[in-house]
Amino acid sequence: MTIPASRKLWLGYAVAMLWLFALLWPLLGIKPEGLEFADSFALWSTLALASAILLAFWQLKQHGVFDFVSRPAEAVSTVFSKATGRVPSWIWLVLVLAGALVFPLLTERYAQDVAISVLVYICLGLGLNVVVGMAGLLDLGYIAFYGVGAYTYALLSVHFGLSFWLSLPIAGAFSACAGCIIGYPTLRMRGDYLAIVTLGFGEIVRIVLNNWMSLTNGPNGILGIKPPGAYWWSDGKIEHIWLGSLEQFYYVILALAVCTVVAVYRLNHSRIGRAFEAVREDQTAAELMGVNTLGIKLLAYSLGAIFGGLAGAFFAARMRFVSPESFTFIESAMVLAMVVLGGMGSIPGVILGALALIALPEVFRGFELYRMFVFGGVMAVMMIFRPKGLWPAKRMGTRSEERD
Amino acid sequence: MEVFLQQLVNGITLGGVYALVALGYTMVYGIIQLINFAHGEIFAAGGYMGVILISWMVAQGYPPFVCLGVALVLAMGYCALLAMAVEKLVYKPLRSSSRLSVLLSALGMSIFLQNGLMLTQGVYDRAYPGEMVQGGFEIGGAVVSYMQVVIVGITVVLLVGLNFLVFKTRIGKAMRATAQDKTMSALVGINSSRIISLTFAIGAALACAAGIMVGMYYGSVRYDMGFVLGVKAFSAAVLGGIGNITGAMLGGLLIGMIEVFAAGYISSEYKDVFAFIILIGVLYFMPTGIMGENVDDTRV
Numbered sequence: 030m031t032i033p034a035s036r037k038l039w040l041g042y043a044v045a046m047l048w049l050f051a052l053l054w055p056l057l058g059i060k061p062e063g064l065e066f067a068d069s070f071a072l073w074s075t076l077a078l079a080s081a082i083l084l085a086f087w088q089l090k091q092h093g094v095f096d097f098v099s100r101p102a103e104a105v106s107t108v109f110s111k112a113t114g115r116v117p118s119w120i121w122l123v124l125v126l127a128g129a130l131v132f133p134l135l136t137e138r139y140a141q142d143v144a145i146s147v148l149v150y151i152c153l154g155l156g157l158n159v160v161v162g163m164a165g166l167l168d169l170g171y172i173a174f175y176g177v178g179a180y181t182y183a184l185l186s187v188h189f190g191l192s193f194w195l196s197l198p199i200a201g202a203f204s205a206c207a208g209c210i211i212g213y214p215t216l217r218m219r220g221d222y223l224a225i226v227t228l229g230f231g232e233i234v235r236i237v238l239n240n241w242m243s244l245t246n247g248p249n250g251i252l253g254i255k256p257p258g259a260y261w262w263s264d265g266k267i268e269h270i271w272l273g274s275l276e277q278f279y280y281v282i283l284a285l286a287v288c289t290v291v292a293v294y295r296l297n298h299s300r301i302g303r304a305f306e307a308v309r310e311d312q313t314a315a316e317l318m319g320v321n322t323l324g325i326k327l328l329a330y331s332l333g334a335i336f337g338g339l340a341g342a343f344f345a346a347r348m349r350f351v352s353p354e355s356f357t358f359i360e361s362a363m364v365l366a367m368v369v370l371g372g373m374g375s376i377p378g379v380i381l382g383a384l385a386l387i388a389l390p391e392v393f394r395g396f397e398l399y400r401m402f403v404f405g406g407v408m409a410v411m412m413i414f415r416p417k418g419l420w421p422a423k424r425m426g427t428r429s430e431e432r433d
Numbered sequence: 434m435e436v437f438l439q440q441l442v443n444g445i446t447l448g449g450v451y452a453l454v455a456l457g458y459t460m461v462y463g464i465i466q467l468i469n470f471a472h473g474e475i476f477a478a479g480g481y482m483g484v485i486l487i488s489w490m491v492a493q494g495y496p497p498f499v500c501l502g503v504a505l506v507l508a509m510g511y512c513a514l515l516a517m518a519v520e521k522l523v524y525k526p527l528r529s530s531s532r533l534s535v536l537l538s539a540l541g542m543s544i545f546l547q548n549g550l551m552l553t554q555g556v557y558d559r560a561y562p563g564e565m566v567q568g569g570f571e572i573g574g575a576v577v578s579y580m581q582v583v584i585v586g587i588t589v590v591l592l593v594g595l596n597f598l599v600f601k602t603r604i605g606k607a608m609r610a611t612a613q614d615k616t617m618s619a620l621v622g623i624n625s626s627r628i629i630s631l632t633f634a635i636g637a638a639l640a641c642a643a644g645i646m647v648g649m650y651y652g653s654v655r656y657d658m659g660f661v662l663g664v665k666a667f668s669a670a671v672l673g674g675i676g677n678i679t680g681a682m683l684g685g686l687l688i689g690m691i692e693v694f695a696a697g698y699i700s701s702e703y704k705d706v707f708a709f710i711i712l713i714g715v716l717y718f719m720p721t722g723i724m725g726e727n728v729d730d731t732r733v
Contacts, residue, residue, distance in 0.1 A: 224536060402552060405547075413526045
């Protein structure tokens with residue numbers, strides 16, 4: 030990098046920092062009691078210093094100052110990735126699955142609780158991944174299906190005493206119906222209109238849950254939902270037991286998550302999965318090739334909804350209580366952030382995203398408040414620097430622009 | 434009849450505010466085809482800047498109208514700077530990316546700004562200083578508060594000013610040209626990047642004024658108030674025909690009226706639902722809105 034280029038960079042940096050101060054100071058510095066500088070200056074100088082250091086490092090890296098570190102590191106990482114690449118992928122899968130199976134035996138209640146919510150969000154993220162990642166339809170009201178699933182099981186359990194396992198397919202079916210009802214009028218729209226309309230539908234579902242007192246008991250929610258039951262061998266005869274403990278919940282949701290992963294994986298490699306991809310890449314071309322685009326979009330929508338509904342039914346059983354509070358827009362945004370951070374269309378990416386968004390904030394408890402702030406910023410910046418996510422999806426076949 | 438008149442007055446007040454926010458959506462959509470999700474947050478930031486500046490100036494002992502006027506101007510400038518920063522940092526590097534990535538980064542920016550407001554200003558409602566504008570008068574049984582008169586007055590001034598800017602000045606001409614064809618307008622010497630920044634700034638200034646007025650009208654602001662209002666204002670922009678300035682004004686007024694009348698005559702619990710239903714209905718049956726999407730002359 031030449032001197033003028035570097036001067037331009039630092040000039041831009043100075044302007045940006047002045048701008049930042051102009052934006053930051055009024056929020057923190059103007060109080061009814063008077064004007065105050067200390068707080069905002071302290072925060073601003075920390076930010077300015079941190080970004081200056083990062084910028085300096087980046088510039089040095091451009092100059093090749095760190096080559097003596099990066100060259101050997103690169104060599105090591107190539108050797109490492111070659112070595113890991115030789116291990117067949119099923120070994121990794123078995124290792125991860127074994128780790129997940131023994132997890133409750135090694136950990137405390139708290140870690141199990143976190144693991145359960147990570148798994149619930151993995152199911153949700155994979156469901157949304159079908160809609161956003163595979164079919165390329167931006168859905169901002171996805172949590173509505175989670176809500177429909179949760180309320181379906183809650184109502185069936187409280188009013189009719191139906192068991193969890195019987196309710197699970199019903200909750201999935203109800204969510205799929207909701208997906209079709211929402212999807213049919215909206216899917217003819219252009220992509221960005223679809224986003225705002227699904228957002229509206231998500232809000233409508235929440236407002237209806239909040240106000241339909243006779244059915245949903247409004248903001249007070251529904252209490253007394255039964256946990257899943259099972260038949261188990263004890264004292265020489267088969268007995269019915271409730272799977273009410275935390276470990277049992279963990280295994281139920283683990284099974285559900287594994288089923289979801291397998292289903293989404295199979296879907297991705299099927300004819301339908303390829304039709305999804307075709308619709309995402311170029312709708313007109315897909316239609317010319319004989320893909321029924323409206324039908325395929327509707328299918329993507331309702332399949333995604335089913336996974337959301339199943340996760341919702343589990344959520345109701347786990348909490349034994351549902352209320353509209355759990356199905357706000359910010360939850361939809363969380364699930365979407367997982368899919369986007371992890372990598373749209375990529376199953377390991379979504380799992381990684383769920384871990385990052387649910388488990389990391391638990392590790393750094395002190396930063397709980399900053400969670401959505403940081404993820405919002407990361408989501409915005411990620412689109413510039415790494416639009417395909419942390420673990421980008423592998424694409425099937427070669428594409429014309431990659432071949433040569 | 435009295436109820437009807439009262440609702441009409443309230444509907445005009447609210448509709449004007451929606452129109453101001455809808456203009457920001459429609460102008461940005463017209464020029465770069467992006468739903469600027471962060472726009473609702475700019476509106477909320479405007480409301481907060483209003484509360485911050487007005488309570489400071491009231492504490493200094495300035496008369497209410499001076500406080501309101503100065504706060505309005507300063508806060509509008511602030512929001513314009515904020516929106517330009519967002520545009521430069523996030524949207525500009527993505528100008529050639531896919532629409533999904535721009536939309537996602539707009540959404541991320543919206544979450545970022547909303548939580549930034551929460552972190553700096555707290556999760557609770559911030560109350561506007563009372564007794565800014567008191568009293569009112571009565572027409573045919575409907576009570577019109579002076580606050581509503583002030584709000585409608587400011588709205589009308591801003592809308593007329595915007596119309597003048599867009600249709601009578603050189604800058605407005607450049608904006609309309611850029612919205613029609615970016616390459617062509619760049620060829621005739623319009624700096625399209627600057628025009629896009631300017632569009633964001635103008636939209637943000639209008640949203641900021643709306644934020645202050647909503648804060649004064651309801652008496653308080655909240656960090657997440659931009660979300661629902663943003664969706665309603667976007668519905669207004671779509672109803673009027675996206676990209677169409679006159680349409681956005683009309684759409685805002687209509688959405689405000691419909692919301693107030695529906696809340697009064699049908700159900701107040703479901704008042705937020707009506708805007709969404711209208712949005713869906715319009716997109717399904719009449720996707721170009723009432724004023725049409727591509728009326729070239731009025732498109733920005």
